[in-house]
Structures are given as C-alpha cells and as structure tokens.
Amino acid sequence: AQTVTQSQPEMSVQEAETVTLSCTYDTSESDYYLFWYKQPPSRQMILVIRQEAYKQQNATENRFSVNFQKAAKSFSLKISDSQLGDAAMYFCAYRRSGTYKYIFGTGTRLKVLA
Amino acid sequence: KAGVTQTPRYLIKTRGQQVTLSCSPISGHRSVSWYQQTPGQGLQFLFEYFSETQRNKGNFPGRFSGRQFSNSRSEMNVSTLELGDSALYLCASSLVLPGDYGYTFGSGTRLTVV
Numbered sequence: 001a002q003t004v005t006q007s008q009p010e011m012s013v014q015e016a017e018t019v020t021l022s023c024t025y026d027t028s029e030s031d032y033y034l035f036w037y038k039q040p041p042s043r044q045m046i047l048v049i050r051q052e053a054y055k056q057q058n059a060t061e062n063r064f065s066v067n068f069q070k071a072a073k074s075f076s077l078k079i080s081d082s083q084l085g086d087a088a089m090y091f092c093a094y095r096r097s098g099t100y101k102y103i104f105g106t107g108t109r110l111k112v113l114a
Numbered sequence: 115k116a117g118v119t120q121t122p123r124y125l126i127k128t129r130g131q132q133v134t135l136s137c138s139p140i141s142g143h144r145s146v147s148w149y150q151q152t153p154g155q156g157l158q159f160l161f162e163y164f165s166e167t168q169r170n171k172g173n174f175p176g177r178f179s180g181r182q183f184s185n186s187r188s189e190m191n192v193s194t195l196e197l198g199d200s201a202l203y204l205c206a207s208s209l210v211l212p213g214d215y216g217y218t219f220g221s222g223t224r225l226t227v228v
Contacts, residue, residue: 044220045206046219047217099170102149102157102217
C-alpha cells in the first residue's frame with residue numbers, strides 16, 4: 001500500500017527566510033502525481049504546487065518550489081522569502097494515476113516569526 | 115467564480131442520530147470527493163463521485179454513504195452517529211480526472227457528536 005510520511009510535525013521560519021518541508025512516500029508505481037496543500041486556520045485546503053512523476057523537472061510556483069527525487073521517493077517543498085501569510089498546516093499528498101483518491105501525509109505546521 | 119460550498123459550517127449532533135452534509139462543487143466540475151479529517155487519523159478518503167456514480171470508496175463502515183445529483187451537487191450521510199465520527203468533513207471537486215490538476219476544496223463541515 002502507498003504511504004506518505006511527513007516527519008516534521010512543526011517547523012518555524014523567520015519572515016523573509018527560506019524553509020524546506022520534507023515528504024517521503026512509498027509506492028511501487030511509476031505513474032503518479034504529488035501535491036502540496038496548505039491549510040490555513042480558515043480550514044480550506046489550498047493547492048500550492050503539483051508534480052507529475054514522469055517529469056524530471058522540479059515544479060515551481062512563484063516562491064514555492066519542490067525538490068522531487070523519484071528514486072529516493074522524496075518530495076520536499078521549499079518556501080522562499082517566507083511571509084506571515086504562509087503560516088499554516090502543509091500536507092503532502094500522493095495520487096496514483098488511474099485512481100481517484102489522494103493519500104495524505106500527517107501534515108507539518110509552519111510558523112512564521114516576524 | 116464561486117468556489118466549493120459546503121453546508122453547514124458547523125453541526126452538533128447526539129450519538130445515535132444521523133446527519134446529512136452538503137457540497138456544491140465549482141460550476142462545471144463533475145467529480146466530487148469527500149474526506150474526513152481528524153487529529154488522530156489525519157485526512158482519510160471517504161468516497162468519490164463522478165456523473166452521479168460512486169467510483170471509489172474508502173475504508174469506512176456502511177454508516178457512511180453519499181450520493182451525487184444531476185447538477186453535480188453531492189451529499190454525504192452518516193447514520194447512527196458515534197463519538198468517533200466527530201471530525202472536519204471536507205469536500206473537493208475537480209473538472210477532469212481528479213488529481214490531474216489537483217482538487218479544489220471547500221472549507222469543510224465541522225461535525226461534533228456529543
């Protein structure tokens with residue numbers, strides 16, 4: 001069975017600094033998608049960034065980028081120039097191609113210090 | 115355009131009662147999925163509907179059921195509520211195959227069973 005592991009329950013970063021959130025996953029599949037979602041206190045899960053497993057190039061969305069290491073089954077999220085609004089729970093998620101459900105990690109709470 | 119709308123936002127029920135939660139997806143989205151979020155178990159997949167058909171179901175007891183209407187709106191029902199059903203229930207919709215571009219989530223319904 002596929003699993004997603006986020007080993008950092010909580011992280012802190014100074015405003016304007018860079019932070020990296022870790023995610024590892026376990027799968028025997030070769031075709032899948034990976035995602036990072038952000039959940040602020042408003043509770044709504046917001047898609048931050050997505051990565052297709054067959055693409056070698058790491059995805060980037062403005063200040064957010066990933067380091068996708070397929071062989072190591074690692075999918076970390078880097079947040080540059082951290083802002084107060086980045087404070088939230090961050091969830092890593094996996095979806096195998098051809099299926100219809102996501103498998104989520106347990107989340108990392110990110111605190112941004114002014 | 116309007117996002118995913120979940121009603122009600124908060125709900126308090128007594129053990130043994132039943133409850134119905136509603137989800138209106140983004141206009142044009144035909145896939146709707148439901149997730150249960152608890153501090154202990156994290157985000158767990160409940161089920162997924164596409165064009166009024168349930169395509170996948172998570173590992174939950176039969177007390178959890180759902181349906182989708184012709185306008186893509188979805189409801190989930192929990193019968194004979196137990197204290198352990200207290201959770202945030204999140205609905206998510208997507209335009210094409212779920213996960214290709216990521217879900218759009220609603221803000222959830224917070225269910226408390228007393």
